[in-house]
Amino acid sequence: MRARDGDDSASVSGSALGYALLSLLTRGPATGYQLTQRMKSPIGHFWTAKHSQIYPELARLAAATWVELAEGAGPGPRAKKTYTLTPAGLAALGEWLVRPPVVAPRSxxxxxxxxxxxxxxxxxxxxxxxxxxxxxxxxxxxxxxxxxxxxxxxxxxxxxxxxxxxxxxxxxxxxxxxxxxxxxxxxxxxxxxxxxxxxxxxxxx
Amino acid sequence: MRARDGDDSASVSGSALGYALLSLLTRGPATGYQLTQRMKSPIGHFWTAKHSQIYPELARLAAATWVELAEGAGPGPRAKKTYTLTPAGLAALGEWLVRPPVVAPRSxxxxxxxxxxxxxxxxxxxxxxxxxxxxxxxxxxxxxxxxxxxxxxxxxxxxxxxxxxxxxxxxxxxxxxxxxxxxxxxxxxxxxxxxxxxxxxxxxx
DNA sequence: GCCCACATGTAATCAGTTACATGATTCT
DNA sequence: AGAATCATGTAACTGATTACATGTGGGC
CATH class of the missing domain: 1.10.287 (Helix Hairpins)
Structure with a gap:
């Protein structure tokens, strides 16, 4: 993800992980933790990510205004953040989807x-x-x-x-x-x- | 690759790329450039690497005595290095091969x-x-x-x-x-x- | 003269994993 | 009492890509 705050215009681009998270959020709002679970099945057999990669990526997506977050009381010391896909995020996803895949498979x-x-x-x-x-x-x-x-x-x-x-x-x-x-x-x-x-x-x- | 010079014993371990290069060298000695070409087909459809990743990895394999190199006059300013698989390299490859694959596919x-x-x-x-x-x-x-x-x-x-x-x-x-x-x-x-x-x-x- | 194949390297950056760190609630 | 689930983050490291850098020899 090259999207940073203030850079809200034209050439915002994301990483495959960013778009994967947007795809997961089309299934409904979720916390980072829930996205980690949601990624396991069925897409987990073709794309994976650990929570340590997901949390910072969600922050970048929020900075790019592709997702919105609502904070609430969490079980632990930090607030629980529920992320929702924005119209801008959905539009960015739609643009990415129709571009030819570039990541080479590895087995x-x-x-x-x-x-x-x-x-x-x-x-x-x-x-x-x-x-x-x-x-x-x-x-x-x-x-x-x-x-x-x-x-x-x-x-x-x-x-x-x-x-x-x-x-x-x-x-x-x-x-x-x-x-x-x-x-x-x-x-x-x-x-x-x-x-x-x-x-x-x-x-x- | 965690293999470094002096660490020639027991727990030498390599990266998938290192073993990929050893596999390519079972087809015969080659330069880094030739390995870059050799990797394209047919294994390139399931594993890829650029020359910028291959050259440093070959140096690590040489430090681990898994490959040997012979230097000769090259076309450019630097010497051309031809790498050959050593018995130790072949043994290491044989051990890695029978271990269950761990890299998760990504598509x-x-x-x-x-x-x-x-x-x-x-x-x-x-x-x-x-x-x-x-x-x-x-x-x-x-x-x-x-x-x-x-x-x-x-x-x-x-x-x-x-x-x-x-x-x-x-x-x-x-x-x-x-x-x-x-x-x-x-x-x-x-x-x-x-x-x-x-x-x-x-x-x- | 220009492009291509041959040939080797480094630096900066991005992507991804492993390990560290904290703490509440619920189940056994 | 201990383990599992929920929940969020950072730091250090490994793996991989992109870009920079150099130079020869052959074909058109």
Whole structure:
């Protein structure tokens, strides 16, 4: 975020985190703490932030008049601050959304696969078998969640929860793809031979 | 990288970037410049680094004796340095590889979808239609590349290029998943109604 | 003469994590 | 009595990008 107080005009620009917080606030006003929780699911599988990063960013968003805050009595020594998205914040979000994404994806899981034959094949096969199992679990969980959301109309683009549904669908596709790939890789490494993609999970894991 | 000169023993630990460079060096000795190029494909779609990050990291790897360097005359004012992976470096890489990945994935593309109904639906549909088209192009390109690699035995885990092949396969799965999802999202936003996943690309884009 | 590829570095800044710090309320 | 949840912040550090800085050799 380059937005500072006094700089209320034209070229105000934000960081991806700032816009992520604005997106969370479209779901309704929240405290920094609540935003930290709200970020966990479902978007947390594709974007994360700790509270130590969120609190200063909220202060910057407030300085840019993209959010408003109401102070109240908090449980601890400091006041509890509830943030609300402003029309200016919503407009800034709308402008950012239609610009092409720029953050390059990073996957340590794929990076490790790139050096697959520099490690013990058994340990490596084990690692990717566990990753595949985890992705299958997530896939099951998310498919149930998505089915429930479909039942309540979240699959319509005018539904306020459509964004959540869209993220969940990408989670499903991502888990399916990663799971199948990790399983293929585990099979290759365990058998020491080329394997076909999409084979059923061999017994004896 | 916490590895410093003199600290050659037990608890030497590295950053993901350090291990990425070691992985690149398993393909053969290289200069920092060549590593910058080598990182572009195919692993560049899942892990990136600029030369300004690579050069200092190579110095740290050399201090940790994980790589060796040979100096020669360079084109510019400074000496050209060719780095080679040492047995200690290979061992360190092997230990890191079998540890579970920790870096959380980040996708600005999915983050934007999370706020899909806070922007102009037409512009948003356009954005995701372009993303889908791009993923289809990548899919075509990578499938041809993968077919070529299969023909030359890269799909066997003992082939030195197996890591490249594995990354390429994940690229394919990722492009397929992201492409189908982006197309679904574009269709939803354009029609303003719920769409089924995996539908054929509607005409008139 | 100009642009491109080769080649290596540093400085400033931004983004993100880890650790430190405080304190009320509710549940076990 | 101790742990978990709610709630907000800062400091130190690591990771990554952008910009600055230098210079050769080859092709057009």
């Amino acid at each position: 340590e899981t794929v990076l490790k696969a790139y050096a697959a034959n520099s490690a013990d094949p058994v340990a490596m096969a084990d690692l990717y078998a566990r990753i595949a199992a985890r992705q299958r679990d997530l896939l099951d969980e998310w498919e149930q969640e998505a089915a429930m959301l479909r039942g309540t109309g979240h699959d319509r683009p005018d539904h306020p929860g459509f964004g959540n549904y869209a993220v969940l669908l990408m989670g499903i596709e991502s888990a399916r793809a990663t799971g199948a790939w990790a399983q293929w890789l585990a099979t290759c490494l365990r058998t020491g031979r080329a394997a076909a993609f999409g084979d059923p999970i061999p017994s004896g894991t | 600005e593309t999915v983050l934007k979808a999370y706020a899909a109904n806070s922007a102009d639906p037409v512009a948003m549909a356009d954005l995701y239609a372009r993303i889908a088209a791009r993923q289809r192009d990548l899919l075509d390109e990578w499938e041809q590349e993968a077919a070529m690699l299969r023909g030359t035995g890269h799909d066997r885990p003992d082939h030195p290029g197996f890591g490249n092949y594995a990354v390429l396969l994940m690229g394919i799965e990722s492009a397929r998943a992201t492409g189908a999802w982006a197309q679904w999202l574009a269709t939803c936003l354009r029609t303003g109604r719920a769409a089924a996943f995996g539908d054929p690309i509607p005409s008139g884009t």
